[in-house]
Amino acid sequence: MKIRLSNTAVRWLPAIALLVLSTQAMGNTLNQNVSWTVDRPGTTANYRVVAYGDSIYAGYNGSISNAARYAAPTVESEYLSALWNADIESIRRTKSGAVASEVYQDKIVADRSFMQASSTRVVTFEMCGNDGLQARSSFKSQNGTCNYSGLDAAVNSCKTFVAAGMDYINANAHPNTRLKVIANLYYPGYNADNVQSSCRDASTGATVNLRDRFLPAIAKMNYWMCEYARQKGFQCADSFAQYMGADFDSNSDGVIDSDALRFVAGDSESSYVTRITSTLRSTLRDANTKFVTASSSFDYIQSDDVHPTFTGGTVRAGLWGGSSGSGAPRYTSFSNGKSPIWSSFGHERMGWSLSVYSPPSPN
């Protein structure tokens, strides 16, 4: 559906005009930087969690001037606050719309000073989602003979900058850092992509199912995020498994779906991709209906069909600048390591999946 420019849009057309500047220089990303300190009552120790990424870690919520306060890294900070009985400063250095190369250069490298502080205990990042979104957008617009090179390029760029990001963090994060963790990709629009392409495959002459083409590409990206993590001293928070599989055993294979979908150290790329795209394909579900039991589901995806849902309000981040602030934790203890809302919202789920790798102590 085309959205017509409203009166408001017309009023800021001069800004769009400045933004376009022919095809040579343009603004198409948005820095959304936030600092939020989980201020645990009665504590003085203060440690830092530094997160680099795109709109996911930004907590993008369909606004270009605000973002979720409790995006995944800040949720993780709340868990750490309880675990370490300390204040936790959640630093989110993010750029919505940024591809992997931009997250690497404009955030991890350019904003490295944030992870060089001696209070840093956790460094986390995520990237590649926009490489996938752009490749998908490009592929959907194709007519004639399908060209798959954009998908392959997205995978390759993802691999390059994930590895570079880990190497850079390893070389630059303060030695006090206790945990380095990457979050991989879920598949937004899994149901919407279950349609045929406009282009036709060169060998068969037939249109192709978009999801059949995109799923292996995402699986390859996710494999390398987790495999590089294994090789380079990072942990891998498997957002794909957490979002795309039910929290019960739907296919009676004896394993809870969301566990069965997880990357396993020692997987080869081929075995992982086959498991995701074929063996366990029937257990994949759109994260718009994340089943936590057989009779209870939660919508993990906002109305744009891309970004994770959240709770806990918003903070200023984006068009008019970033923000910092502090507040008491929403929860001060966690039964079995899970907050009461750990499975109710997309960001809460991702934050919990980061928290499972938390070191028991900060030192």
Place this chain on the structure above:
Amino acid sequence: MSRENAHRTPPPASGGAGVRVIRRPQRALSPSRLYGALAFALCVAAGGYLVSTWSAPSARSGGSERQLQQSEPSPAIARPSQQPLPSSIAQPAASRPALLASENTFRPDFELRSLEPDDVAAYMRPGDPEPTAAELIDGLNHAGIYSGLGAFTPPGTSPPLQGLAVPDDFALPEGYVRHHQVTDEGEPIEPILMFSPDHEWVGADGERVALPEDLVVPPELAPPGLPIRPIEIPPPGG
């Protein structure tokens, strides 16, 4: 032909000297090119205005972060954001326009907007009306930009499902699901009743019953005892 703009940046070890090479395809004269020419003219005029008003140095907040950034600038990346900021936004928070001050009452320190050339914030001035994300995405797409934020789909692409309220104390019969949703602002929406995708429904004739494509239970298929009451979904942005 792909609509995607190719972002090509130096690899980490390429010694790119901080110069980002952005290669963009040449296009035939098109409405977007004409629009671009108009934009260039506007840019020249606006540039003069901005140069005349930008005078104060960057004053990023954040205590130790600020000191670290100032003492250790990245050698590898050109940082357009380090250029002088408009004096109109380099003021103490208390003297900012109401739009900024109202959101800053609980946090006296914050980070100024980005002036990086690939950031849409660099093309806005304090007091400009703020576009919605949908308007921004639409504007980018109209300009032929499908990368960055232009690759996002706008809010409302997959809106919350309307359906029957299913109270917490209502015991769900087998085959039904209590589905929880939330607004884009993070406000919970009352759960609705849905069919389980894992349950096969068979009619009295033994034939499989066709379910609604979205699996939302319509009033005529609600289980006995469920009060028939549609939920109310808050309006977007509410």
